[in-house]
Amino acid sequence: MSRSDVAAQLRLNSRQIAAIEAEDLAALPEAPFVRGYLRNYAKLVDLPAEPLLSLLNAKLKPADPLHTGLAAAVSPLQSTPREQISGPLVITGVVLLLLVLAALGWWTMRGDAAPAMAPAAAVTVPTPAATPAAAPVAEAEPDAAPAQGAEAPRPSRTALRLTFSDRSWVEIRQADGTVLLSQNNAGGTTRIVDGKPPYLLVIGNASKVALEYGGQPVDLAASISRDDIARLRLE
Secondary structure, rough: HHHHHHHHOOOOOOOHHHHHHOOOOHHOOOOOHHHHHHHHHHOOOOOOHHHHHHHHHHOOOOOOOHOOOOOOOOOHHHHHHHHHHOOOHHHHHHHHHHHHHHHHHHHHHHHOOOOOOOOOEEEEEEEEEOOOOOOOOOOOOOOOOOOOOOOOOOOOOOOOEEEEEOOOEEEEEOOOOOOOEEEEEEOOOOEEOOOOOOOOEEEEOOHHEEEEEOOOOEEHHHHHOOOOOOEEEOO
16 A cells, blocks of 8 residues: 555554654654554554554653653652541542442443444455355345245445455545445455445455446456556446
């Protein structure tokens, strides 16, 4: 991916990406933000974040502007003479802390019980070659098999189908600018996306991707640049 592609994916500007890659810490904001940028960058390119964060921490110095606001805070209990803290006050604080922790635990258990909602914009459909015999299908099977000789349902006229023979990063935007898909895709998988055309597509490692629009194949060869990235608009 180009630097501008990375910047768009991480919601940063190209100057910040250049500063991260050049380790120009003085050109970046406070350390917590930079750690977040670095963690997201590592996730984007499938690298473990912790070794990179360790290298970043080793480069930070006490006088570095990235350390602004990172001084250890002093607890009110540490700054108050012990003789001024009464026993009832400490007990009351402990009881309040236990009540807060109990409420948080109840809220967490309540949230875990809520049913997960699957996104409706895009569905991952494993290709036959990559689907194990006992693996669950992405969509629920019908209660009864279709009648013999019945035709398979036609794909939507606005649906996009991308089949990946190798790893590829894809971003798809619909007519109003909404991002329908923006992620890395593993080889041997298929993505089906439906929205409102015209679509704007950016496809990395495009020579390893087969694209269909409304059930018809789309030739990506004319849209692929020398860095194997295809940029195209589909009406």
